Amino acid sequence: MDSARTAALEQPSFFREKILLGMSLPDYLRSLLTPWNAVAAVILAIGVPCLIYRFAAGLGASTNLSQAYPWGLWIGFDMMTGVVLAAGGFTIGASVQLLGLKEFHAIERPAILTAFVGYVMAVVGLLADLGRPWNIVMAVVNAGSASALFEIAWCVMCYTTVLLLEFTVPFFEWLGWRRIHTVMKKALLALTVLSVMFSTMHQSALGSLFLLAPTKLHPLWYSPFIFIFFFISAILAGISMVIVECAISHKVFARRLEGQPHVDADRLTIGLGKAGAIVAFAYFFLKMQGVVDGHAWGYLLTGYGALFLVETVGFVLVPSLLYAYGARHEKVRLVKLAAAMTIAGIVFNRLNVSVFAFNWQNPARYWPSWMEVSVSLALVTVGVLAFRWIVNRMPILFEDPAFSNHE
């Protein structure tokens, strides 16, 4: 009876400390009234009903998908782009855990959290896009092993689980569960190996999907090596996302970082910029190699050629030079600009492959419906809100000092 009373006394304080950030409920609710939250609320107020409407009325009523365009924004953006932009998780994880680049330790947790949230949102988007989402279990029991999509289904499933397990390290720190925290922390090395393995496979397999569309995907984008392009650009996206995220996090969560051991974010950015320059240039070179190999030079002077050049020169070559210049002359802002451009370029690439340059010979065109756009926006918003909610509570931007018993 006595213990019941202490539990009853403890519970509200736990809730107040851990969930309400130490505020009383009215204070906490008042603290949510900010302009950005208002924007998020509007996006969700439109997007969530659209998502419900898709399940109530079907794909035909909610999307502009057609017989010629079976894949639209939800695959091209939510899935293709969501997954590639979440590549920071395995890129930084591998740098810290496997390559021993300890200086990136401070950004490992945010990168893993971004990846986890990103994958969960991509899967939600996928479930909205699938015509018969309840049959998704068939991918497990009814292995179509000759399909790149089968590989993706398995890897995304496994990798999301790995990310969840990696995320439990800060989660248990937050809850103060020492014993299991120690176990998970020891498992981190093995989980990182798995994360690199699964990421290599599905990031490249997302490109392999289009190997089956040689007549439909424009020759400037179609290449037997498209899966290598997808993998290299995933690493590039991972590096660039971490730079941008680092910049935003340190501004947005400045108060959260007060009193924590100082991390030289600028030095990290420069270090990532060096890596970005090399990977971006390699990616540009490979893309050019793809054009040579596909004898697609002639198309460069067409409208699609302009689209391709904007993507590869404007958003790969130029940022790679900016990265190199910025890293060499320690111009942090230039590196951040290069990162933002690179991300835009990779989003553009995924949309080009799956929407704009797809069906290039077919007069039918696809443009997403307003409902597709609002669902995609809502998913991104939910991701950002979830990220913020967790960062404000759990030890993501730093390790809980009570737990950093090593070194």
Add this chain to the structure above:
Amino acid sequence: MRLTRRSFIRVAGVTAGGTLALSAQARQGSTADDDRLPGVLVDTTRCVGCRGCEAACAEANDLPAPPEGDLAKLGRRDTTTRAFTVINRTDAPGGGDRFGKKQCMHCLAPACASACPVRALNKLPTGPVTYDPSKCMGCRYCMVACPFDVPRYEYEALAPRVRKCTFCAPRQARGLPPACVEACPSGALTFGRRHELLEEAKRRIYGEPDRYVHRVYGEHEAGGTSFLYVSDVPFEQVGLQAGVPEKPYPELVAGALGAPPLVMTLWPPLLMGLYAFSKRRDEVERREADGKEEHHG
């Protein structure tokens, strides 16, 4: 040292095994067995455009009857979720009409079935490419993969299905020809063994070399298809897709799909090696630092 060699042999063995298993899985295009499968020869020079095949198809598949009226007035039509075959009109070389028939080509190594992650689409050993909605999760990758734009999706439905010609698999199982062939009054459609139809097609081309295009459409397209076409107008004109690669589609992706066994066997030892290397480097650095301190002390 001995341990390293042993683990190397283990990795190499697993890798080689995985690669072999995968290469055994990939289909190698049309084989002698495939040629004995059933096929249909479409001779566009013999088609009179009566659209009896459309009506018979609708009846056999419980679909609404095709629209009535003159083909010229109906305009260009395509297959839909409720019309598995359609006839389109085009101009003949010396004036007059030519008709093109569209339906599923029933590839020997179908792109759709290889794309399907849940094996809802299957190439039956008896020839037809069929679809099972109870397995389908609705990813629509089959539609992306099909070079002939055949699979159609019921976007309006809450439990949408992929819809397409079944090669009348149920009828064939009863020993009957496909409904469209049975209904054809002009001899434009011939049902038979694929290898016999190929011979017949070539016999017709050699018999009237000035008339026919010197190629059988479907002999090599996408690795070979069950529906074969001969024509006296360019194949594109009767609605057939130009530029379809001759490679069987599953082979287009076989190389990339060979990567996972390699990644799964090579990455862990490689990454652990990198880890061991970086750890050793740290240790050496630490020891050197300690050593220096001792010297100073």
